[in-house]
Amino acid sequence: MAKKGNMLIAQSGGPSMVINQSLIGAVVEAKKHAEIGKILGARHGIQGIMKEDFINLRKESAANLEAVANTPSSALGSIRKKPTAADCTKIFNVLKKNNVQYFFYIGGNDSAETAHIINEEAKAAKYDLRCFHIPKTIDNDLRQNDHTPGFGSAAKFVACAVAGDDLDNRALPGVKIDVIMGRHAGFLTAAAALCRTQPDDGPHLIYLPERPFDEKAFVRDVKAVYKKLGRCVIAVSEGIADKKGVAIAQKFTSEVDSHGNVQLSGSGALGDALAGVIKDKTKISRVRADTFGYLQRSFPGITSEVDAKEAREVGAFAVKTAVKSNTDGSIAIKRKPGKKYSVTYKRVMLRQVARDTRHVPDKFINKAGNNVTQSFIDYALPIVGKLPKIGHFKGVKA
Numbered sequence: 001m002a003k004k005g006n007m008l009i010a011q012s013g014g015p016s017m018v019i020n021q022s023l024i025g026a027v028v029e030a031k032k033h034a035e036i037g038k039i040l041g042a043r044h045g046i047q048g049i050m051k052e053d054f055i056n057l058r059k060e061s062a063a064n065l066e067a068v069a070n071t072p073s074s075a076l077g078s079i080r081k082k083p084t085a086a087d088c089t090k091i092f093n094v095l096k097k098n099n100v101q102y103f104f105y106i107g108g109n110d111s112a113e114t115a116h117i118i119n120e121e122a123k124a125a126k127y128d129l130r131c132f133h134i135p136k137t138i139d140n141d142l143r144q145n146d147h148t149p150g151f152g153s154a155a156k157f158v159a160c161a162v163a164g165d166d167l168d169n170r171a172l173p174g175v176k177i178d179v180i181m182g183r184h185a186g187f188l189t190a191a192a193a194l195c196r197t198q199p200d201d202g203p204h205l206i207y208l209p210e211r212p213f214d215e216k217a218f219v220r221d222v223k224a225v226y227k228k229l230g231r232c233v234i235a236v237s238e239g240i241a242d243k244k245g246v247a248i249a250q251k252f253t254s255e256v257d258s259h260g261n262v263q264l265s266g267s268g269a270l271g272d273a274l275a276g277v278i279k280d281k282t283k284i285s286r287v288r289a290d291t292f293g294y295l296q297r298s299f300p301g302i303t304s305e306v307d308a309k310e311a312r313e314v315g316a317f318a319v320k321t322a323v324k325s326n327t328d329g330s331i332a333i334k335r336k337p338g339k340k341y342s343v344t345y346k347r348v349m350l351r352q353v354a355r356d357t358r359h360v361p362d363k364f365i366n367k368a369g370n371n372v373t374q375s376f377i378d379y380a381l382p383i384v385g386k387l388p389k390i391g392h393f394k395g396v397k398a
């Protein structure tokens with residue numbers, strides 16, 4: 001039976017281009033249900049909950065809600081914080097004080113873990129709370145999901161940015177290295193291949209964290225491409241690691257977050273180091289590197305329409321599920337079988353999504369471990385949607 005009470009929603013983890021679609025999808029759906037009273041938005045995740053830093057989302061106009069939905073980044077603000085037992089006690093006291101019966105937390109696997117911790121503490125305290133995690137991560141690494149909101153738009157950005165780098169590299173040949181987000185999963189880096197249409201289009205080499213990174217093989221690969229084409233464009237995941245599983249970028253930083261993750265995106269050191277290797281081990285004089293860093297997350301004007309639509313729907317589905325059933329969980333996106341792309345949404349258990357991540361399947365990575373397969377292209381293109389067409393001269397001699 002539907003439980004009467006107030007609703008609290010918050011955002012957590014890295015922002016994305018469509019996380020606000022999930023937020024507004026949930027708010028608009030909540031307004032349709034008489035069981036839900038106040039619709040509270042907490043600023044900066046669980047930190048805002050403990051401080052009771054709320055805004056009344058029911059009072060926002062429909063026009064403003066839509067403007068926020070179409071704006072990248074986290075409109076409520078975000079946080080990376082793993083709650084302690086003491087934090088949970090504070091959270092419960094705030095929830096009880098505000099008669100919150102419906103709690104929604106939008107984020108990735110660390111956010112799912114936070115929701116799971118709060119949910120388990122609520123059960124132990126016998127507090128009746130319908131706690132739901134709404135998926136979001138540009139890394140596309142949530143278990144139980146075919147893909148996650150945020151990935152499609154970030155992948156579109158990566159595909160377009162690397163296509164632009166390839167055009168630049170054609171004009172002024174050399175070696176160009178682009179370092180792309182992806183701690184343990186290389187989906188986003190793999191998306192660099194999506195704009196390729198010609199046999200010599202870059203990126204010519206793609207390195208993902210799912211395969212051990214070998215410096216000698218890297219140099220051989222670059223030499224081979226450069227010898228053939230006179231240039232080489234490379235896409236590299238920030239999380240590439242050696243055969244022992246130690247991230248190469250970890251050698252350049254010691255900063256960690258509250259979930260124990262080493263910060264890999266705050267520096268261009270990995271790109272500079274790889275460029276240095278090529279300069280030292282080859283006779284190639286023009287070698288450059290860029291780190292996309294946080295540009296991939298909240299870049300306006302490049303959102304995938306499919307991504308935005310699904311993000312909106314997954315937020316609404318979470319509210320519908322919470323109201324209709326006395327349960328908790330996370331909402332997962334499932335791809336329907338068949339040639340025509342379509343998805344469905346399903347409630348899964350919080351512990352099935354929390355903390356641990358999934359990886360790029362073997363079938364998406366080539367045998368040499370330095371590129372992606374057509375299977376990945378077929379998987380990702382429907383999520384990313386329309387990409388710009390790149391024109392080339394036919395090469396007919398005068």
